[in-house]
Amino acid sequence: MFYSKSLSKMNCFLPFATLILLSAITEGGSSKPSGRFTSRSETSSAVPTQGGNINIPAMSDDTTVWATHLAEEERNTKVANKKNDDDDDDDDGSQSGSSSISSPEVTPWNTLGRKMAVRRSPSWARTPKMHLNDDNSIATINHSSNLIDHLQELLYNSNSSDIMLKVYTGNSDEVKVFHTHHLLLILQSDVFEDLLLNQSVTTLTLRETAECAALFDKLLRYLYCGEITILMNQVVPLHKLASKYHVSALQQGIIMYMSQQLASASPRGHVVSWYHYSLRIGDEDLQERCKQFLAWNMSTVIHSKEWQTISDDLMISLLQRSDLVVENELEIYYGVEDWIKRNQPDIMVAETVLKLIRYTMISPQHLFHIQKKSSVMNEHYNSIHNLFFLAFQFHSATPPVFAKYFDVNCSLFIPRNYLSGSWGSQWVINNPARDDRSTSFQTQLAPSNYDVGKKVTWNALFSPRWLPVSVRPSSYSGYRAAFNPEDSRPRIIITPATNSVSFAGVNFQKTILVRVKQDGRSYVKHVYDFHQSTEETGDFLLQADLQKPSSEYLIDNSLYLHIIIKPIYQSLIKAIK
Secondary structure, eight states, X not given: OOOOHHHHHHHTHHHHHHHHHHHHHHSSSSOSOXXXXXXXXXXXXXXXXXXXXXXXXXXXXXXXXXXXXXXXXHHHHHHHHHHHHHHHHHHTTTOOSOOOOOOOOOOOHHHHHHHHHHHTSOHHHHSOOEEEOTTSOOEEEOOHHHHHHHHHHHHTOGGGOOEEEEEEETXXXXXXXXXXXXXXXXXXXXHHHHHTOSTTOOEEEEEEOHHXXXXXXXXXXXXXXXXXXXXXXXXXXXXXXXXXXXXXXXXXXXXXXXXXXXXXXOSSOSHHHHHHHHHHHTOHHHHHHHHHHHHHTHHHHHTSGGGGGOOHHHHHHHHTOSOOEESOHHHXXXXXXXXXXXXXXXXXXXXXXXXXXXXXXXXXXXXXXXXXXXXXXXXXXXXXXXXXXXXXXXXXXXXXXXXXXXXXXXXXXXXXXXXXXXXXXXXXXXXXXXXXXXXXXEEESOSSGGGTTOEEEEEEEEXXXXXXXXXXXXXXXXXXXXXXXXXXXXXXXXEESSOOGGGTTEEEEEEEEEEEEETTEEEEEEEEEESSBGGGXXXXXXXXXXXXXXXXXXXXXXXXXXXXXXXXXXXXXXXXX
């Protein structure tokens, strides 16, 4: 901004006049203006503004610090004005007539007061943490952590509160009292905003269940600080509180926490209870995450205390899936039998569950044993006997012949993810990022007992640095493109050792289970399905950093895989298409 010479010279006296005025105000004696400054010895809290006056805490008797700053500002102003005078002298010869002059910027009284208050601020405010950009022209001063500390102090300082919350436990007389602040409650929750529409309200009475009332202080702390520390057994009551008072950010944060802690160890398990809760609140994403975890770790769940807490609907939903990871189908049957004995479900539910067992995947010897020895099967055999008869027929003929007379286009003839050696092999790869590895194993040709003696040998190749087809150099381009390690990723190729005419009518689906460890126990984190190479999936170990020994995908610096071969009949695939 440019000023005329006369106005610029006048401006140089403003800081000096201000200095004289401030010196008079801060001198000892009775000359202190009433209603404008209040010393700390006169009041313990800030005096509110009245009649446009700004109440600022009195400064120290020693005015050396701030007077020195003002003197420095005066000197800088004089230097700047002198430079402006010289510039104006240079321009006098080239300019004529009157010019438009902007009004000088005079520091108002309240702004000056704020400057003095800043100079009296605590040490952390006088030496802020600054983040400068490249040209050092813009700085960011961040004191957010101090602000959060002050807000947290407000929660425990009842002297400044204006709203009292009385939280009763259920229908009992037990009550917890919290001194809170109107502004912070309505900022975080529209439910509290509606309850406090009447500005004269100073007390709110709330009723919560025992588990929610016990954690109400955690909800309030989140409203004040935006931070909360929770345990697994606290997530459901806290989510109930967040839902009741419409604290959406906390709701989302708790759901994300639950999704990440499905594999955490707990005495009685928690995934089933979280699924049932997600069903009540209508969170479909959490429902699917819970069901997927239970399906991929079914063999472990069947032998846990959590198995008995599964509801009728969840049991039916799980048994309809083909991605259950179990030792074999027989393990599922005995798990279901135990669940029926302990839970005593309705007859219709019990029969529905028993019909979802894939008896065609159980050998004839074990089918005979179930038929004669199982008390549950004896009780419900009349509704299941047709499935038993179908399974015996399936095992007595070749699959192509059986398919001519029976519809194999159903889930009864699709294997699940069986861990038994007849269906695949575990593969532990030490230092997986080092180089390519290979292994061989055998599986049975098909689930039918007719083919149980026929074996297929498989070769598997693992490459930690495989280049996808989309970025590979063309074989006829005449040169090799530069290799970018970031473009490479792990892959597995699985092929039969020899071609055989006995494969006719059977197509093989390959499945890779990736097992990791959390809280001292291992679990299946990923399941990949493909027909020949994991290149078909596009995301095989895409997020895994196999270079780091601390990678969550490694157990003792080793990659734990399990390869499963699932024979599926060609006629079934054609029917699906």
